[in-house]
Amino acid sequence: MTTRAGLLILWLLLALFLLFPFYYALVSSFTPGSDIFNARYWPASPTLANYQAVMTGQPFGRNILNSVLVASLVVVLSLGLGVLAAYALGRVRFAGRRLLLYTILGVSMFPQVAVLAGLFEIVRLFGLYDSLLALVFSNMILTLPFTVWVLTAFMRELPVEIEEAAIMDGATPWVLVTRIFLPLMGPAMVATGLLAFIAAWNEFLFALSFTLSNTQRTVPVAIALITGASQYELPWGNIMAASAIVTVPLIGLVLVFQRRLVAGLTAGAVKG
Amino acid sequence: MTARNRRQSAWIFLAPMLIVLSLVAAWPLARTLFYSTTNATLIDMADYDFVGLGNYLGYSNGRWYGLLTDPQWLLALRNTLFFAFVSVAIETVLGVAIALLVNARLPGRGLMRAAMLVPWAIPTVVSAKMWAWMLNDQFGIVNDMLLRGGIVEAPLAWLGSAGLAMASMIAVDVWKATPFVAMLVLAALQTLPRDCYEAAQVDGIAPAKLFFRVTLPLIRPVLTVAVIFRLLDAMRMFDLAYVMTGTNDATMTLSVHARQQLVDFQDVGYGSTVSTTLFFMIVLVTALYVAALKPLGRNP
Numbered sequence: 001m002t003t004r005a006g007l008l009i010l011w012l013l014l015a016l017f018l019l020f021p022f023y024y025a026l027v028s029s030f031t032p033g034s035d036i037f038n039a040r041y042w043p044a045s046p047t048l049a050n051y052q053a054v055m056t057g058q059p060f061g062r063n064i065l066n067s068v069l070v071a072s073l074v075v076v077l078s079l080g081l082g083v084l085a086a087y088a089l090g091r092v093r094f095a096g097r098r099l100l101l102y103t104i105l106g107v108s109m110f111p112q113v114a115v116l117a118g119l120f121e122i123v124r125l126f127g128l129y130d131s132l133l134a135l136v137f138s139n140m141i142l143t144l145p146f147t148v149w150v151l152t153a154f155m156r157e158l159p160v161e162i163e164e165a166a167i168m169d170g171a172t173p174w175v176l177v178t179r180i181f182l183p184l185m186g187p188a189m190v191a192t193g194l195l196a197f198i199a200a201w202n203e204f205l206f207a208l209s210f211t212l213s214n215t216q217r218t219v220p221v222a223i224a225l226i227t228g229a230s231q232y233e234l235p236w237g238n239i240m241a242a243s244a245i246v247t248v249p250l251i252g253l254v255l256v257f258q259r260r261l262v263a264g265l266t267a268g269a270v271k272g
Numbered sequence: 273m274t275a276r277n278r279r280q281s282a283w284i285f286l287a288p289m290l291i292v293l294s295l296v297a298a299w300p301l302a303r304t305l306f307y308s309t310t311n312a313t314l315i316d317m318a319d320y321d322f323v324g325l326g327n328y329l330g331y332s333n334g335r336w337y338g339l340l341t342d343p344q345w346l347l348a349l350r351n352t353l354f355f356a357f358v359s360v361a362i363e364t365v366l367g368v369a370i371a372l373l374v375n376a377r378l379p380g381r382g383l384m385r386a387a388m389l390v391p392w393a394i395p396t397v398v399s400a401k402m403w404a405w406m407l408n409d410q411f412g413i414v415n416d417m418l419l420r421g422g423i424v425e426a427p428l429a430w431l432g433s434a435g436l437a438m439a440s441m442i443a444v445d446v447w448k449a450t451p452f453v454a455m456l457v458l459a460a461l462q463t464l465p466r467d468c469y470e471a472a473q474v475d476g477i478a479p480a481k482l483f484f485r486v487t488l489p490l491i492r493p494v495l496t497v498a499v500i501f502r503l504l505d506a507m508r509m510f511d512l513a514y515v516m517t518g519t520n521d522a523t524m525t526l527s528v529h530a531r532q533q534l535v536d537f538q539d540v541g542y543g544s545t546v547s548t549t550l551f552f553m554i555v556l557v558t559a560l561y562v563a564a565l566k567p568l569g570r571n572p
């Protein structure tokens with residue numbers, strides 16, 4: 001059948017379009033410095049030299065650790081605050097609930113530069129400039145609104161009978177949230193937690209503006225600021241090696257949690 | 273537990289989240305609006321004079337001044353709108369096409385869905401660097417392909433010339449965001465009633481007609497949400513422009529312009545004014561979003 005063959009060709013072209021840039025980054029990362037300026041479609045003589053250079057030439061290990069610390073703390077805080085708020089917003093009827101939900105949704109639309117000056121002020125006031133805590137704090141504006149929104153959507157879907165039974169047994173709201181709802185929210189927490197992790201891991205503007213020293217930088221800033229001997233001689237091999245180091249684990253995570261992630265994403269967009 | 277107790281405890285559960293959001297969102301936003309009426313600098317933000325609306329538009333000695341007359345701001349505004357509308361238009365059309373393609377039952381469908389997540393999962397800074405390398409004028413693989421294919425005679429300066437730099441930036445955004453649109457549309461496609469399509473097949477209705485008469489109206493709510501999501505993201509775009517071309521005139525967006533004024537030039541007053549205008553543009557599109565969301569009736 002010709003239509004089927006045509007579809008398959010389109011299919012392959014799509015796969016090429018989606019994957020080639022990353023494939024080429026990997027090829028470049030394994031290409032020795034002398035050879036990198038001859039466009040290579042596969043690594044002719046693969047080497048780990050670029051990886052060694054990026055790990056020893058700068059505090060890149062430290063940058064990775066910074067990113068892991070910031071992103072993990074952001075996830076824990078967002079989920080903790082988010083699940084408490086989601087209980088109130090998803091299970092309790094009170095005046096102003098809808099307005100509050102829409103306001104939270106509105107916050108997730110804020111352009112980051114619109115809060116930059118005010119955050120700068122707070123960061124300085126608390127002496128957090130050039131520290132990871134400044135990034136944990138400022139990243140909350142990116143992760144908290146959608147965490148609350150998606151968890152509220154999931155919380156609403158849980159059957160009301162469970163809650164009624166627990167209340168009959170004299171459970172306080174705290175017990176209700178931590179003992180009854182939390183275990184049931186597992187899949188939703190994994191999906192939103194992962195989305196929050198990715199958001200914090202990739203965040204660039206705050207990290208660029210609130211840190212100064214090499215050792216306080218997170219991965220995106222470190223990669224953006226890798227420079228060579230001059231502005232015109234960027235060490236592309238090193239940049240691609242650094243890119244591969246921080247992207248491979250992320251792609252792995254995303255593929256492992258593929259189904260839940262897509263469910264979370266579509267819940268975020270379709271339900272909210 | 274009475275309803276009143278329940279409501280009281282609800283506010284206690286909300287309080288931590290509300291405190292954090294007011295600290296990272298409400299208060300800083302209020303400060304930005306406030307600073308846009310001052311001449312504050314980053315060196316000492318507490319030392320400022322009020323300039324009224326002079327940062328936006330003012331008149332003195334027979335000349336208009338302020339942001340609305342600033343060619344740099346107008347350029348950033350034009351770049352931002354051009355980038356947002358062109359990239360989102362391409363992403364929408366391509367996203368629907370890809371979703372339809374991936375929805376077809378072909379071998380390796382699961383793998384293709386996984387592949388679609390790859391561009392989305394790669395950090396924007398990394399995407400920007402990857403593409404900047406691929407588009408390198410002397411050693412880039414894109415020029416190599418074009419030269420080998422005989423499509424161009426001499427290598428193109430993708431990021432060096434104004435028009436091509438904007439086109440490159442749009443291309444990278446399309447590469448990164450189209451799979452996101454496609455994923456949302458795909459999720460919507462899979463909820464469509466199958467009998468409708470079987471009936472259409474029996475009646476011998478042309479696929480194009482079927483798409484425009486049946487599929488498109490049914491996926492329109494999801495598509496609207498996806499488009500507005502993308503539009504909001506594209507309008508506040510910072511990382512891609514900053515990493516690919518720096519603070520270059522050809523690709524400077526409002527976010528890059530605002531940060532340049534605020535951090536690089538230390539001009540908090542004027543930088544806040546740029547941020548405020550971007551904020552109100554976003555508010556406008558968000559209002560459209562909320563209006564589009566209502567008929568969906570699926571919001572919590």
